[in-house]
Amino acid sequence: MSNKYEMTIGGQTLAADDYSEIRNPANTEEVVGQAPVGTAAHLSQAVDAASTAFQSWKNSSDQDRIDACNAITKVCADNAEELAALLTREQGKPLGGMGSQFEMGGSAAWAGHTATLSLPEKTIEDSDERHVVQQRVPLGVVGSITPWNWPVMIAIWHIVPGVRTGNTVVIKPSPFTPLSTLRLVELINEALPAGVVNAVSGGDELGAELTNHPGIDKLVFTGSIATGRKVMASAAAGITPVTLELGGNDPGIMLPGTDPAPFVEGLFFGSMINSGQTCGALKRLYVHEEDLDATVEVLSGMAANIPMGDGMDEGSILGPLQNERQFKRVVELVEDAKANGGTCVTGGEPMGGPNYFYPVTFVTGISDGTRLVDEEQFGPVLPIITYTDVDDAIARANGTDFGLDASVWGNDVDECARVAAQLEAGTVYINKHAEIAPHVPFGGIKCSGLGVEFAEEGLAAYTSIKIINKAA
Numbered sequence: 001m002s003n004k005y006e007m008t009i010g011g012q013t014l015a016a017d018d019y020s021e022i023r024n025p026a027n028t029e030e031v032v033g034q035a036p037v038g039t040a041a042h043l044s045q046a047v048d049a050a051s052t053a054f055q056s057w058k059n060s061s062d063q064d065r066i067d068a069c070n071a072i073t074k075v076c077a078d079n080a081e082e083l084a085a086l087l088t089r090e091q092g093k094p095l096g097g098m099g100s101q102f103e104m105g106g107s108a109a110w111a112g113h114t115a116t117l118s119l120p121e122k123t124i125e126d127s128d129e130r131h132v133v134q135q136r137v138p139l140g141v142v143g144s145i146t147p148w149n150w151p152v153m154i155a156i157w158h159i160v161p162g163v164r165t166g167n168t169v170v171i172k173p174s175p176f177t178p179l180s181t182l183r184l185v186e187l188i189n190e191a192l193p194a195g196v197v198n199a200v201s202g203g204d205e206l207g208a209e210l211t212n213h214p215g216i217d218k219l220v221f222t223g224s225i226a227t228g229r230k231v232m233a234s235a236a237a238g239i240t241p242v243t244l245e246l247g248g249n250d251p252g253i254m255l256p257g258t259d260p261a262p263f264v265e266g267l268f269f270g271s272m273i274n275s276g277q278t279c280g281a282l283k284r285l286y287v288h289e290e291d292l293d294a295t296v297e298v299l300s301g302m303a304a305n306i307p308m309g310d311g312m313d314e315g316s317i318l319g320p321l322q323n324e325r326q327f328k329r330v331v332e333l334v335e336d337a338k339a340n341g342g343t344c345v346t347g348g349e350p351m352g353g354p355n356y357f358y359p360v361t362f363v364t365g366i367s368d369g370t371r372l373v374d375e376e377q378f379g380p381v382l383p384i385i386t387y388t389d390v391d392d393a394i395a396r397a398n399g400t401d402f403g404l405d406a407s408v409w410g411n412d413v414d415e416c417a418r419v420a421a422q423l424e425a426g427t428v429y430i431n432k433h434a435e436i437a438p439h440v441p442f443g444g445i446k447c448s449g450l451g452v453e454f455a456e457e458g459l460a461a462y463t464s465i466k467i468i469n470k471a472a
């Protein structure tokens with residue numbers, strides 16, 4: 001196919017006046033494709049199409065909606081090879097490992113599971129005085145804005161619950177990784193009624209157009225905290241409901257005297273998943289000072305055996321950073337850590353070449369108060385921070401505005417449970433990190449988000465409660 005991708009509005013693909021080049025982060029000399037630069041007029045057209053489609057989709061039967069979700073599952077499964085290759089080339093993640101084939105498998109699994117969820121009508125009172133039922137009704141047009149780290153899976157997380165509950169959707173993917181979403185929506189449109197799912201692409205300003213558009217009835221946003229705040233502020237105008245999945249700076253606490261060896265894979269991939277570009281990755285590891293050397297040894301040993309390279313090469317397990325902005329940020333945070341007494345026990349310097357590769361980097365010798373510990377690094381860099389007292393480690397883990405996930409590692413189950421109970425986060429893992437599932441609600445507290453996704457609780461966020469109260 002041509003390397004030009006198009007927006008889909010009202011069931012039709014639509015050419016734009018301008019296109020931007022999307023380059024491969026593993027080799028920035030390679031142009032992966034041309035992404036349309038959508039305008040405010042395209043956005044309005046998409047919202048109008050979604051609004052028109054809503055007039056009939058809101059009356060679709062439950063079975064129609066289940067069928068639509070199953071059709072999306074099939075689209076993900078049937079086109080996994082094409083979409084995974086595109087995802088690898090535009091995002092950088094390897095085809096194998098926890099890369100783009102895994103992302104396509106997850107997308108199909110999430111869509112399939114969401115098809116099975118339901119929010120049935122509930123009888124609240126059936127008495128001599130009244131008959132009261134509670135229904136869950138769709139909100140209207142869902143505006144979805146997605147980031148560049150897991151573009152297809154997050155698109156599915158936004159689109160499918162919307163469709164399942166009788167809403168219609170306008171999605172705007174990240175300007176860094178729009179191609180796989182544009183193609184996904186084009187394929188979904190072969191199976192769904194026109195206008196139920198629409199895609200526009202463009203820069204951050206198009207995102208702002210979307211959040212400010214009066215025709216949007218629900219906003220679902222996944223991205224940074226800074227942008228999340230703007231989305232929430234825009235939503236205030238129309239009192240538009242929002243679901244916000246924002247940044248994380250997940251702490252992990254290893255209990256004193258824990259042998260790190262049995263946990264090394266969980267610690268390594270819990271932090272390095274997608275080269276650390278995962279909201280819910282382990283981003284700071286607290287270990288007792290006496291366990292530091294053993295922890296550094298096992299993690300460094302593992303790093304030496306994990307190939308990082310072009311995602312299209314079969315042997316690659318980790319890929320590059322996705323874009324120049326993120327690459328520069330990771331370099332800056334590591335340089336700042338070094339300037340503040342940090343030691344890179346692995347990595348610590350960019351790999352060089354026309355790409356955004358940065359090696360797996362474990363940093364010791366720094367603590368809270370250093371940027372690499374306090375901020376979200378979103379890269380393959382993990383600070384390993386020492387403590388002497390567990391309760392102090394808990395206080396430091398909690399001493400942040402982030403609250404996405406946290407983890408406790410150790411063999412004493414009671415102590416793990418005690419620490420887990422103290423940690424302030426939407427999810428606390430024990431002896432693992434970064435494991436999400438479509439039947440388990442997921443979301444952050446504090447500045448890491450508002451509301452949850454997945455399971456019935458996530459689905460409910462795409463509906464409002466309607467009460468029918470009948471005289472007996």
Ligand code: NAD
Nearest residue numbers: 146147148173174204207208223224227245246247248279
């Ligand atoms: P970002 O906030 O820069 O961009 C996300 C999206 O918002 C993009 O589509 C962008 O074009 C759009 N956008 C930018 N400015 C906007 C505005 N003013 N109004 C409306 N839309 C606007 O985030 P990013 O750099 O793409 O993604 C990385 C961040 O996303 C990290 O902080 C990461 O932790 C977070 N994230 C969170 C989750 C989660 O589930 N909690 C999942 C993935 C990523």
